[in-house]
Amino acid sequence: MRLVLIVEDDAHIRRVLRTLMEHEGFEVREACDGLEGLDSVLREEPACIVTDTMMPRMDGLKMLECIAAKGLKVPSIVVSAAIGLPGLQDLEKMGVVQVFGKPFSFDQLIDLVRKVVGGA
Amino acid sequence: MKPDNERLFFEHDIATPLTNLHGAHYLLKLYLKERDTEVEESLRILEANIRNIERMLGWYWRTRELDGALQPVTPWEAGDLIHRLATRVGDEALPVSAPEESTLHGRIAVPKDLLDVGLLGAALTLRSASGSSPRWTFESADAFCRARYELEGDEEFLDPVRLFRKVFWPSGVPVAAWVDAGLPYLQCVLEGFGGTLELTWKADTWSLEATIPTVR
Numbered sequence: 001m002r003l004v005l006i007v008e009d010d011a012h013i014r015r016v017l018r019t020l021m022e023h024e025g026f027e028v029r030e031a032c033d034g035l036e037g038l039d040s041v042l043r044e045e046p047a048c049i050v051t052d053t054m055m056p057r058m059d060g061l062k063m064l065e066c067i068a069a070k071g072l073k074v075p076s077i078v079v080s081a082a083i084g085l086p087g088l089q090d091l092e093k094m095g096v097v098q099v100f101g102k103p104f105s106f107d108q109l110i111d112l113v114r115k116v117v118g119g120a
Numbered sequence: 121m122k123p124d125n126e127r128l129f130f131e132h133d134i135a136t137p138l139t140n141l142h143g144a145h146y147l148l149k150l151y152l153k154e155r156d157t158e159v160e161e162s163l164r165i166l167e168a169n170i171r172n173i174e175r176m177l178g179w180y181w182r183t184r185e186l187d188g189a190l191q192p193v194t195p196w197e198a199g200d201l202i203h204r205l206a207t208r209v210g211d212e213a214l215p216v217s218a219p220e221e222s223t224l225h226g227r228i229a230v231p232k233d234l235l236d237v238g239l240l241g242a243a244l245t246l247r248s249a250s251g252s253s254p255r256w257t258f259e260s261a262d263a264f265c266r267a268r269y270e271l272e273g274d275e276e277f278l279d280p281v282r283l284f285r286k287v288f289w290p291s292g293v294p295v296a297a298w299v300d301a302g303l304p305y306l307q308c309v310l311e312g313f314g315g316t317l318e319l320t321w322k323a324d325t326w327s328l329e330a331t332i333p334t335v336r
Contacts, residue, residue, distance in 0.1 A: 016143030102135035
């Protein structure tokens with residue numbers, strides 16, 4: 001499966017990420033907060049999640065906790081200002097494979113998504 | 121502004137539009153398949169200035185954060201300093217000469233990361249401000265060791281006021297790692313531990329001297 005879920009409350013970042021992922025041949029779903037993201041994961045089980053942390057209604061880490069609590073393992077990439085992030089071990093339990101601090105390198109992000117999803 | 125709000129402003133709020141600027145630049149490169157010289161030049165200017173804004177804001181905040189937050193660490197061997205800096209110059213492909221070999225005595229209680237970044241940043245700042253890599257040496261004395269950066273040039277060659285004011289000096293040679301701090305960063309780190317940073321001119325040589333206190 002080549003479905004990537006982008007969870008981000010900033011519409012411009014979502015737009016850029018969607019364009020990049022689609023350019024790489026991935027199918028993309030968007031969510032603008034953790035609740036929408038959780039709903040999307042439960043319906044479609046993406047191959048990879050790219051998520052922000054600080055968002056309204058439900059933040060990205062809470063969303064990943066809920067996904068892990070439901071027994072789902074979805075490799076996730078956190079793009080964040082990295083304020084108040086938990087330790088590495090806790091992040092790994094949530095399925096986080098890497099954290100990118102904003103502003104991040106789009107080249108590095110797309111490389112990692114390719115690796116996680118299994119090549120594009 | 122309250123400190124927590126200020127932190128959020130610099131570490132979160134600004135990060136979003138900066139990410140979008142990087143993203144828009146990335147998309148432009150993707151969409152503009154056929155690029156003439158003018159388009160390439162425009163993209164280069166856009167990229168360089170997004171980066172400059174990012175670095176200016178970033179180094180302003182990182183330098184400001186040092187105020188009142190510096191705590192001594194368990195003293196470490198001063199002799200390790202030069203090798204560590206030289207390794208970073210190589211590993212991070214920094215466009216400056218590595219410091220020359222020397223034997224340093226004593227131990228240093230300044231946090232390694234802060235001192236390394238400050239010293240590397242000073243070398244990069246002088247390189248950006250002058251266009252050439254400074255000669256970089258170290259020496260030991262009784263209660264301190266000293267880093268000295270030297271550049272040949274007349275009295276107008278460098279502008280000390282600007283060098284000590286600018287938190288980041290834009291460069292034509294971008295540095296990937298966050299080690300390109302301006303002199304205020306190193307000055308803040310050194311003065312926080314009783315050290316000094318001085319820039320002098322004599323006999324057509326500019327000399328920036330960073331004095332780092334040592335303990336036995």
